[in-house]
Amino acid sequence: MPPASTHPTVRGEAPVEDDDHGGVCTPADRIHRRLDLLDAGLSRHDIDRAIGLGSLVRLRRGVYADAGTCEPRRRAAQHGGTLACVSAATHLGLWVLSPDDPLHVALRPHGHGHPHDDCTCIEHGDHDENDRFRPPPLHGILRQIFLCRGAEEFFVALESALHARKIGRAGLDWLTKNTSAVAREAIALAGRxxxxxxxxxxxxxxxxxxxxxxxxxxxxxxxxxxxxxxxxxxxxxxxxxxxxxxxxxxxxxxxxxxxxxxxxxxxxxxxxxxxxxxxxxxxxxxxxxxxxxxxx
CATH class of the missing domain: 3.40.960.10 (VSR Endonuclease)
Structure with missing residues (x-):
């Protein structure tokens, strides 16, 4: 499926104050590539044993999830990326207008998805994290919502983030520099x-x-x-x-x-x-x- 949104030009340094990747599952619950597990010192036997004990779950060839990783993140990893847009916002506990949307998945620029059983995933080709399975920072998620769902849903999610104190001045400044006039109108109107x-x-x-x-x-x-x-x-x-x-x-x-x-x-x-x-x-x-x- 073609990307729902891309980031052709991003201005300013990414803020760190809203870098909240918690939500349905904890930040300690991660998606792993087999090569990364081997580089970390695990043997093939260790990996197979962890799968047998249930502490590690095989998602697809060479990709695994910790047992506590939630189902949406597992499905996103099966597709080749991580949660994006309204799916990522829902994972963070933010208000969204379309919670029953198909799963939104962030892929790296020029990356490609891996369709899976009953796949209806919506792809966003704008993920610039070094770890493809690491969720985007909140300011990036909000920009995805604006580009994909429009100003109205962006405003709702933004006010939710402000109310939960998940985003601060640095994140708002980044959004102001990297969105359009209508998004800036929403940012100016938004409160906690x-x-x-x-x-x-x-x-x-x-x-x-x-x-x-x-x-x-x-x-x-x-x-x-x-x-x-x-x-x-x-x-x-x-x-x-x-x-x-x-x-x-x-x-x-x-x-x-x-x-x-x-x-x-x-x-x-x-x-x-x-x-x-x-x-x-x-x-x-x-x-x-x-x-x-x-x-x-």
């Missing part, structure tokens, strides 16, 4: 406050309306709300984990009533509306703004 990808998505999609949108705002007697537009228009976005629970429903109604008592208006949307029927969400918000109901 959002606590879900839905909040980030709503804020990104409302940016063109010229509104003041704050995230995770604390209101007396109500608690923290997802977003506040202007002075008093509350927008709550409920993830799938809040669906169908009578306890959650009662809590939400109580919060909305307390907000109303303080002169606030609450609009509440679920994840399906935000992700798949944005036009309805935007019309509802715009109607309130047109009537200046977001202002006191």
């Amino acid at each position: 406050d959002a606590e879900s990808g839905l909040e980030s998505l709503v804020r990104w999609r409302l940016r063109h309306l010229g509104l003041t949108v704050r995230t995770q705002v604390r209101i007396d007697t109500v608690g923290r709300v997802d977003l506040v537009i202007g002075d008093r228009l509350i927008v709550e976005v409920d993830g799938v984990e809040n669906h169908g629970s009578a306890e959650h429903r009662h809590r939400d109604l109580l919060r909305d009533a307390r907000a109303a008592a303080r002169g606030c208006i609450t609009l509440r949307f679920d994840d399906a509306l935000v992700a798949h029927d944005w036009e309805t969400v935007e019309r509802a918000i715009h109607a309130h703004v047109q009537r200046q109901l977001h202002l006191r």
Whole structure:
């Protein structure tokens, strides 16, 4: 499959502060080439014995994984590389809009993949690590998301990385130098406050309306709300984990009533509306703004 993205020109030294390769499996769980194991002093007998004991797993000819290595990284190594783009972001625990995407695999420039059983991998030919199986640094993963999935998904993943404090000033500066104007708009807008990808998505999609949108705002007697537009228009976005629970429903109604008592208006949307029927969400918000109901 042709690469989904490449890095024709990369400017500036790569930052080290966001070099976080943890996630589903630990950094100690690695992918190994047979030659590297032999160079490290293991004999062929040692390798075969480790496989027999289950501490090493053969992925394909000459490539092995430590037993604790997660399935996505094993599949990426079978394909000839390491996790990339939204697959790498998911591995790091970041919010992504398309968690069920086919596996994204980072290959070296001019490298080639090794299709395997049921292979639907999406290739990214931009991996410049010395170890082909070492995951890319976070700033590189975010750039892959921008090039492959666009500014919206980039913004969601970036705010997630900021919220988790996985990326700092050096990583943001690198992204600013190595992306386009729309990515730089996303970088300028991004903050650390959002606590879900839905909040980030709503804020990104409302940016063109010229509104003041704050995230995770604390209101007396109500608690923290997802977003506040202007002075008093509350927008709550409920993830799938809040669906169908009578306890959650009662809590939400109580919060909305307390907000109303303080002169606030609450609009509440679920994840399906935000992700798949944005036009309805935007019309509802715009109607309130047109009537200046977001202002006191």
